[in-house]
Amino acid sequence: xxxxxxxxxxxxxxxxxxxxxxxxxxxxxxxxxxxxxxxxxxxxxxxxxxxxxxxxxxxxxxxxxxxxxxxxxxxxxxxxxxxxxxxxxxxxxxxxxxxxxxxxxxxxxxxxxxxxxxxxxxxxxxxxxxxxxxxxxxxxxxxxxxxxxxxxxxxxxxxxxxxxxxxxxxxxxxxxxxxxxxxxxxxxxxxxxxxxxxxxxxxxxxxxxxxxxxxxxxxxxxxxxxxxxxxxx
Amino acid sequence: xxxxxxxxxxxxxxxxxxxxxxxxxxxxxxxxxxxxxxxxxxxxxxxxxxxxxxxxxxxxxxxxxxxxxxxxxxxxxxxxxxxxxxxxxxxxxxxxxxxxxxxxxxxxxxxxxxxxxxxxxxxxxxxxxxxxxxxxxxxxxxxxxxxxxxxxxxxxxxxxxxxxxxxxxxxxxxxxxxxxxxxxxxxxxxxxxxxxxxxxxxxxxxxxxxxxxxxxxxxxxxxxxxxxxxxxxxxxxxxxxxxxxxxxxxxxxxxxxxxxxxxxxxxxxxxxxxxxxxxxxxxxxxxxxxxxxxxxxxxxxxxxxxxxxxxxxxxxxxxxxxxxxxxxxxxxxxxxxxxxxxxxxxxxxxxxxxxxxxxxxxxxxxxxxxxxxxxxxxxxxxxxxxxxxxxxxxxxxxxxxxxx
Numbered sequence: 001x002x003x004x005x006x007x008x009x010x011x012x013x014x015x016x017x018x019x020x021x022x023x024x025x026x027x028x029x030x031x032x033x034x035x036x037x038x039x040x041x042x043x044x045x046x047x048x049x050x051x052x053x054x055x056x057x058x059x060x061x062x063x064x065x066x067x068x069x070x071x072x073x074x075x076x077x078x079x080x081x082x083x084x085x086x087x088x089x090x091x092x093x094x095x096x097x098x099x100x101x102x103x104x105x106x107x108x109x110x111x112x113x114x115x116x117x118x119x120x121x122x123x124x125x126x127x128x129x130x131x132x133x134x135x136x137x138x139x140x141x142x143x144x145x146x147x148x149x150x151x152x153x154x155x156x157x158x159x160x161x162x163x164x165x166x167x168x169x170x171x172x173x174x175x176x177x178x179x180x181x182x183x184x185x186x187x188x189x190x191x192x193x194x195x196x197x198x199x200x201x202x203x204x205x206x207x208x209x210x211x212x213x214x215x216x217x218x219x220x221x222x223x224x225x226x227x228x229x230x231x232x233x
Numbered sequence: 234x235x236x237x238x239x240x241x242x243x244x245x246x247x248x249x250x251x252x253x254x255x256x257x258x259x260x261x262x263x264x265x266x267x268x269x270x271x272x273x274x275x276x277x278x279x280x281x282x283x284x285x286x287x288x289x290x291x292x293x294x295x296x297x298x299x300x301x302x303x304x305x306x307x308x309x310x311x312x313x314x315x316x317x318x319x320x321x322x323x324x325x326x327x328x329x330x331x332x333x334x335x336x337x338x339x340x341x342x343x344x345x346x347x348x349x350x351x352x353x354x355x356x357x358x359x360x361x362x363x364x365x366x367x368x369x370x371x372x373x374x375x376x377x378x379x380x381x382x383x384x385x386x387x388x389x390x391x392x393x394x395x396x397x398x399x400x401x402x403x404x405x406x407x408x409x410x411x412x413x414x415x416x417x418x419x420x421x422x423x424x425x426x427x428x429x430x431x432x433x434x435x436x437x438x439x440x441x442x443x444x445x446x447x448x449x450x451x452x453x454x455x456x457x458x459x460x461x462x463x464x465x466x467x468x469x470x471x472x473x474x475x476x477x478x479x480x481x482x483x484x485x486x487x488x489x490x491x492x493x494x495x496x497x498x499x500x501x502x503x504x505x506x507x508x509x510x511x512x513x514x515x516x517x518x519x520x521x522x523x524x525x526x527x528x529x530x531x532x533x534x535x536x537x538x539x540x541x542x543x544x545x546x547x548x549x550x551x552x553x554x555x556x557x558x559x560x561x562x563x564x565x566x567x568x569x570x571x572x573x574x575x576x577x578x579x580x581x582x583x584x585x586x587x588x589x590x591x592x593x594x595x596x597x598x599x600x601x602x603x604x605x606x607x608x609x610x611x612x613x614x615x616x617x618x619x620x621x622x623x624x625x626x627x628x629x630x631x632x633x634x635x636x637x
Contacts, residue, residue, distance in 0.1 A: 024250060027290050033242040033343065042243050064330070071328040074257055132269065133256030140254070213250035214329035220244055221330040228485065229536050 002186060006193045013197035020204025021212060049223065056226060057219075064222045064232070065215035077121070084118030085147065087111075112154060119147050143207040150199050153192040160185045234302050236289055240343035245336055249286065251329040252279035258323035258333075263565050264316060267582055272313040275323040275333060281310055282340075311345045315353060316579070318572045319446060320565035321533040334534055337570075341448025352447050355574045359443055364452070367438040368404040378434035380406070380413040386424055389431030391467040396431035398423070399469040399495070401483065403476035404439050405604035411611065412604045418626035419475040419500050425633050426504075426512045430473070438463060442482040446570040454490050457482075461491040468494075475500040475626060477528035477603035478569070481535050499531060501602050504629060505540040508547050515632035518550035523628070524596035525553065526587060526610060527563035528603030541602050541625055548632045556590040564590060566601075568609040584613035591620055600625045 034041065050057060063069045068086075072079040091111035122144055126136045160183065203211060226232045238246060258275040259265050271277035285307075289299040314337070321334040345351035352360055359369040366374050380402075381388055389396050400423060406416040423430045438460050445453040464472065464483075472495045474480050484497040507513040523545060531537050538560045545553045558564045567573070567583020588610060591599040599614060601607055602625045611622040 023292055023295075027238070027286065028243045028246040028250070030238050030290065031241040031243040031246045032239045033245070033339070068328060070330055074326050074328060078255075131256075131260070133259040135254065135256065135271075207253060209250060210253040210329070213247055214253060217244070217248050217251040217332075218328070218330040220247070221324075221332040224332065228488075231536070 002190050006190060009194055010197050013201040016201035017203060024204055024209060057223065060219045060222045060232065065219045070218060081118045081121035084114040088115035088118060109158065112151060115147070115151055119144060119151065139207045146199050146202060150196050153188070153195050157188045157192045160188050234304050234307060234348070235299070236285055236302060237343060237347055238286060238290065240347045241339060245339050248331040248336055249279055249283045251331055252276055253329065254280060255328060257326040257328065261322050261326055261562070263320070263322070263567065263583055263586070264579070268316070268579055270313065272310065273316060278310065278313055308350065311350055314341055314345065315351070315571060315575055318529070318565050318567060318569040320529040320569065322562070322565065325533060325561050338445060338448060342450045346448040352449065353571070353575055356447050356571050359574065360447070360449060363439050363441060363444060363456070368408060369439060369443050370404055370408045372408045374435050377407045377437055378432065380416045383413070383417055384420060388420060390434045391431040391469065394431055396429050396469060398428050398430040398471045398473055399467050400430050400432050401472050401474040401479055402432060402437060403474060403479040403604065405608065406475060409604070409608065412607055414627055415475050415604055415607065415624045418624065418630040421630050422504060422513065422626060422633065426507045433467065436463070440479040440482040442478045445482065445486055457487055457490045461487060461493055465494050471496050471498060473498050473500050473503045475602070477531035478605060481530035484535060499537060499602065500626060501540040501544060502537060505543040508544060513633055515548045515629060517632045517635040519548050519628060519632055520550040521598045522552045522554055522596050523598045523600055524556050524591040524594060525559070526566065526599060526601040526606055527560055528601055528606045529563070529565050529569060531602055532563055533561060544625060544629055548628065554594045554596055556594055558590060566606040566609045568605050573609065580609060581613070584609040585617060588613045588617050588620060596620060598623060600628055
């Protein structure tokens, strides 16, 4: 029963996600100025670039968009924190999709820990850097808070799972045992599921949309400038 | 009012969404340093623009209809868009690589020129002058080649005569009596190296950089198309210019308009090659501590960082010193993209801050490779004393010829 309900929530969340992404990207396509592409349409330019510069584009996707080379050169600390969160989530998604049971136990916790450290770094930076360049408003708060809630609920769930089977194995299990009286595994599983789906649905509506937009512009500019200057600047 | 987003490109609109307000740009923007306002910061402009676009094109707008943008709010945004020299520092530190070096011009054109709010009143005389006299300084085209009278030799006049190299002098070095020294030094160096060169004299036209920088794209395209034809009529192999602004425009911006048949080089690139080939020999020592200011259009915009330094290190006894912020992180002199005319106080202070950078590293000479930077930094260094501003070509000809 709970599984069916959560699946339905998941479908709604994904629909909201894709609808949100569609809404935002459809605004991009309202821009009709193609002068920078010498009047080729966006599609023509894109297809031609893919055909002519496959190697360059792959390199850009890996270094500029995935490994965020620019952030690395700007701030090693910010890059480390960001990588922890980004690859932590990528890792978790892969682990969940792969649904290898052994990997859930081990890798899932490693990735969770990395994300936790990443979020902690972001919170510390935002709390202690007293510089007008670092401004935290509601949108930033929601983004970081949402990440944290997804993660903490996941930890609790994992704690409960382990607490119920092998109580000494994991730090989380201690928390798990301690909250086991008030929450059972099934309820926590449902809560974590709802929170995670809500997180996915929220991505295109707030700051987290940069997950999609920023790699696009980072790659796009890098490609244009590589063609202009001969190097990725 | 309505935001004409169709005048922007898809990339511009993606960039507005890509800004995550991390504030790296705000830390290094020299304009924020001097005149902080959240809207002066690149991220502030992006955020407000995103909110405005959402108000008119977002989900709520789709359901309940678009909200009008208050014209006063839009005009305030415009002022901040024009309070920017488009120095490109923000792009250099943007993790999302928002291509502000181009996009700020795109925004000026799409949002303010196309809605009739810009160009600003103060920019109109410059624009009208380019349209009418082919130079922004309201000078007669018949006086453009006057600077050559101070030369001790004759220069070929293209396209009537033929040469391998065209020296594209640019408006500022041609007309400003304080800056003519740049044109004179460049011509003397070309002569000293035995280069077969000529100029277009009074037929040379403005590169139209000013128009593009303030957002007048259509006028820029039209005038530049004509200019490309004129330049191609000279039949030269190489076009050399001593102006960073002209260089960026001819080399990079003209590609969007047409094709120049010749190779485009900044004089620092050309001279550093001539030194390497042994055709220019800097022999007289210049025993000074020299700081080089990277012009935005030469450095960040065109990625030419080493050539000027190669020239300076080739001069005997010259002690080249790097300022705290140089190369990609060079602080702007504060003059470009219409700021000097629209916000003269800011431009003046920016130049003084840049001269202070040089003083902090105990430089006795400040040098650069752009007439506009030269103009601002020279005025600031005269006011502040203790340091002299000289163009790089001046130093090189002094070392090559042994005369000051």
